[in-house]
């Protein structure tokens with residue numbers, strides 16, 4: 168089913184289980200081209216639980232499209248291709264939603280993992296091989312690799328435009344579309360009292376530290 172060794176041929180993979188798998192024995196020494204989509208709903212679930220998001224969010228508005236070539240060189244498996252997707256991002260400065268068309272080339276080298284305990288090629292890897300990782304078993308889970316690549320290619324600080332002016336810290340208007348008469352650096356005098364306040368949780372934790380020291 169997957170034994171296609173013709174670079175001009177495009178084949179849409181069936182989704183096996185959660186993702187697209189390629190049998191290692193079917194990876195030949197001449198390139199095979201495939202195209203498939205990763206479901207937007209599944210990826211959006213991942214996106215909404217992505218750890219380490221700082222202020223911004225993304226949502227796919229269509230599937231993640233994958234164009235992939237693969238082949239082997241001895242035991243090493245070579246992959247390259249392009250990811251493309253239409254997304255909606257939330258600007259980290261002004262919080263407005265903006266469209267983002269993502270298109271990223273990628274390439275991976277998968278080396279056979281050495282048997283446990285045996286000295287493997289891991290030790291030979293030099294700086295240039297850092298993009299390489301390892302495979303073991305009969306199949307390569309391409310979806311896993313694609314998803315990882317997709318998450319990595321999303322900018323960590325999404326902006327609707329480089330020059331986004333963000334929101335006014337005082338009145339909250341979107342400074343891209345409106346002006347306001349707040350003066351920069353001004354703080355409401357009523358907030359000054361709050362700044363001197365010590366939170367009970369802070370006190371509790373510092374008491375704990377004091378106890379630990381005595």
Ligand SMILES: [Zn+2]
Pocket residue numbers: 258259260261262263326327328331332333
């Ligand atoms: Zn913005």
Ligand SMILES: [Zn+2]
Pocket residue numbers: 335336337338339340347348349
């Ligand atoms: Zn303002």
